[in-house]
Amino acid sequence: MPTTPAAATNSSPNGTQQPILLELVDEMGHTIGTAEKLAAHQAPGRLHRAFSVFLFDEQGRLLLQRRALGKYHSPGVWSNTCCGHPYPGEAPFAAAARRTYEELGVSPSLMAEAGTVRYNHPDPASGLVEQEFNHLFVGMVQATLRPDPDEVEQTAFVTAAELAERHARDTFSAWFMTVLDAARPAIKELTGPAGGW
Numbered sequence: 686m687p688t689t690p691a692a693a694t695n696s697s698p699n700g701t702q703q704p705i706l707l708e709l710v711d712e713m714g715h716t717i718g719t720a721e722k723l724a725a726h727q728a729p730g731r732l733h734r735a736f737s738v739f740l741f742d743e744q745g746r747l748l749l750q751r752r753a754l755g756k757y758h759s760p761g762v763w764s765n766t767c768c769g770h771p772y773p774g775e776a777p778f779a780a781a782a783r784r785t786y787e788e789l790g791v792s793p794s795l796m797a798e799a800g801t802v803r804y805n806h807p808d809p810a811s812g813l814v815e816q817e818f819n820h821l822f823v824g825m826v827q828a829t830l831r832p833d834p835d836e837v838e839q840t841a842f843v844t845a846a847e848l849a850e851r852h853a854r855d856t857f858s859a860w861f862m863t864v865l866d867a868a869r870p871a872i873k874e875l876t877g878p879a880g881g882w
Contacts, residue, residue: 707733708773710818714801719773726758730805730814736781737819737864738767739872740793740826745880746842747872748826749851750789752858753838758813761838763851764858765865766826768819777820789840790831796824799871806859815860821868823875845881 705722709731716734725731740748748766752759767788771780778798785793799821806815830840843851852862865872872882 705770706773707770710734712803712818714818716773722770723757726813726815728807728812728814730807730816732803732816732818733770734777735770735815735817735819736768736777736784737765737821737860737868738781738785738793738796739799739821739823739865739868740766740785740796741823741872741876741880742826742842744842745876745882746844747848747882748789748830749841749843749848750832750837751839751841753834753836755835758811759808759858762856762858763841764861768858768860768864778822781820781822788833788836789826790833791826791828793822793824794827795875796822797871797875799823799868802864802867804860804863806863808859817860819860819864819867821864821871823868823871825875 706719707722707725708716709718709720710733711717720731725733749763750766751763752761754761767785769784771777782793782796785791802819802821804817832840869882876882
């Protein structure tokens, strides 16, 4: 997998991994400091910057991913196309595009900002807490997926009706419905009234 300039800042010259830092924010989304990734997610959680991406194919179907079983947070659950955290000082849009490529091997097309949402979602399975100021993005995927198996267990394109069935049957991330509902106005604008979103 390619190493991006932002990712390179987390590797030391001898190749050992440095702790990943997240950007802590206030309730208005202004940066107030940094914290190590795991520490920021330990209860009660510290409010930090995040992003969520929703990509659609040309038929208006949403790309879902099932998170890899080896992930420390919410392993094996279904979620939106991609989500993550900008590195300190990294623009959320750039982070969203970078992480989508790292996880799924594709670059989003026509990706646009879709607002922000603030939430506090504990993960019952791990005891970790998502206290996030989340930047939302919607766009298109027009290339063949090449998922990184360390990040993504499975992918699926779903219509709105298929998502409702899957959501009733399968386990989804604690934050999924919050970010989906917040992004719906932009999703409807992207996919049109016939998409059913």
